[in-house]
Amino acid sequence: MELLQQINSPQDMQKFSFTDLNKLAGEIRTFLLQSVSHTGGHLAPNLGVVELTLALHYVFDTAKDRLVWDVGHQSYVHKLLTGRKELFSSLRQYGGLAGFPKREESVHDAFNTGHSSTSISAALGFALARDRLGEDYQVIAVIGDGAMTGGEAYEALNQAGHLKTNLLVVLNDNEMSIAENVGAMSSYLSRLRSDPFYTKRKKDIEYLLHKVPAIGPSVAKAAERVKDSLKYLLVPGMLFEELGLTYLGPIDGHDLQNLIVVLKKAKSLKGPILLHVLTQKGRGYEPAVKNPATFHGVGSFDLQTGNINKTPGPPNYTSVFADTIVDLAARDERIIAITAAMPEGTGLNKFAERFPQRFFDVGIGEQNAVTMAAAMGIKGLRPVVAIYSTFLQRAYDQILHDVCLQKLPVIFAIDRAGLVGEDGPTHHGAFDFSYLRHIPGMSVLAPKDEEELRQMFYTALAYEGPSAIRYPRGKAVGVPFSEQYRQIPWGKGEVLAEGADLLLLAVGSMVYPALQTKDILREYGIQSTVVNARFIKPLDEELLLKKVSQHKYIVTMEENVSAGGFGSGVLELLCHRGIALNNFLILALPDEFVTHGKVDLLRELVGLTPETMAEKIIRHFSLKRKVLKKPRIAIFGK
Secondary structure: OOOHHHOOOHHHHHHOOHHHHHHHHHHHHHHHHHHHHHHOEOOHHHHHOHHHHHHHHHHOOOOOOEEEEOOOOOOHHHHHHHHHHHHHHHOOOOOOOOOOOOOOOOOOOOOOOOOOOOHHHHHHHHHHHHHHHOOOOOEEEEEEOOHHHOHHHHHHHHHHHHHOOOEEEEEEEOOOOOOHHHHHHHHHHHHHHOOHHHHHHHHHHHHHHHHOOOOHHHHHHHHHHHHHHHHHHHOOOHHHHHOOOEEEEEEEOOOHHHHHHHHHHHHHOOOEEEEEEEOOOOOOOHHHHHOOOOOOOEOOEOOOOOOEOOOOOOOEHHHHHHHHHHHHHHHOOOEEEEEOOOOOOOOOHHHHHHOHHHEEEOOOOHHHHHHHHHHHHHOOOEEEEEEEHHHHHHHHHHHHHHHHOOOOOOEEEEEOOEOOOOOHHHOOEOOHHHHHHOOOOOEEEOOOOHHHHHHHHHHHHOOOOOEEEEOOOOEOOOOOOOOOOOOOOOOOOEEEEOOOOEEEEEOHHHHHHHHHHHHHHHOOOOOEEEEEOOEEEOOOHHHHHHHHHOOOEEEEEEEEEOOOOHHHHHHHHHHHOOOOOOOEEEEEEOOOOOOOOOHHHHHHHOOOOHHHHHHHHHHHHOOOOOOOOOOOOOOOOO
């Protein structure tokens, strides 16, 4: 790590030769492998952009210039070069280095990211602000080929081409291979078209042709048509040209010297430029090259073998969903599975292998996925749209307008609901109760364990209307599966424990913590009733009203923000029924964006562990009970 140790800011690279820079690239890959194998993180994307990132920082001054990374899971090299290498042991841990660009961390992080297809829009905003304020800096957006499937990227490209402001878009394409003949021709064309003398000669020739009497304009138009025809034959980026951008590439994204040359030329051009760079995801580590999806976002792993470190235990919720939908689809040919660029993440790769004609991956197009499912529902199919909670936010209008307004039988499988851990605030599923519950006709369900998840999907298939089933990331509870599927009574909860003093109303991932909270409170002589609500909407009014009437103290528990969530729904119900309560407590996620860290630690910080919830309940209601037995955990800290 001789050269890497000399880097405290991008300016430190300026003294390096091309030989040194290539050696530095090797050292960075070694560092990333050693670091991420311990902490986990987005490995394959970062291994693929080492040379590209070095070239960008060699050519541009990111303390002044604005460099925007799309999604940001490929920003580790950028962080290494901008003074944060000593923090990598804390990557994605609470209080440590974030896994995505974060303005609070460094002046070199121009824009906070975490969701896809936003970089060109943000870069365009920086460019327009620069022009408006009379400032002088370069603006660069780096976007991957996957993110280019998102509609926002094309909306921004269209606007950039229209406005003609100076902007560089780097398309990091890690799917296409580099064929020597195509690569050589493209490299030649890129050099030619980025040459300012070529641009000037082209304009001079057009000017002279138009000056020729009678035939000049006609010859110029004919030449333009011939030029355009040749461009369509030879230049692979005509889509971007038609949008108004100057297209350069594709070029080899691992040829550091050529990258620097082309970036310098692109920097000198006027107007919006798109530079197409071909890279290899996972480059330098064979397991990541062979399995880029596995090593896209990975936990800790054995560096020598590439084997992922797995902890024994029950299956995770994603795999339970995957097995369930495959099993049910074998029985019901109406079931269609749809995802938005996440077949592995949602578990639908299993469905795709078994039923390829009934599986659709729409790319990063959540809006398209939902509206497409709506039309399928009209025709009598049973589309299941599997999307992470945080990404389904992008399709809110389509859920409301295209699915719910038409009362269509679309099932939303909402993975990664609640706190997700190390990916932090851009990925926590903290808002789905709130953005779904208020939509007329939408039913929202949350299973307490993996068995209930299976039964909820079976039940939702028979429901003639839109429904959403949200479940957390990570290991399930470990309960056994029943041999048969059964219908859960629609809109009905269940009572899990009876107690005279306190009513605990819990949903989803908070049901088992509610039972543990009950046990802690019992050790203080406080007896609790625990209800698994199951449905956030519709609420089980009969059960809730009955149990509320029997208890003085009411507590709701949910892993969603309190505003507009399950607790809000219970309060609304009681208010509409004219029931006034003075002793009501909502335990939920706080009104803030929760940081990154281990889920168990984050739950403790936001007060959603059994111990912290028991403490909150006793203090909030000023409950005083004689200690019947010594509590397992001292919850008062005294």
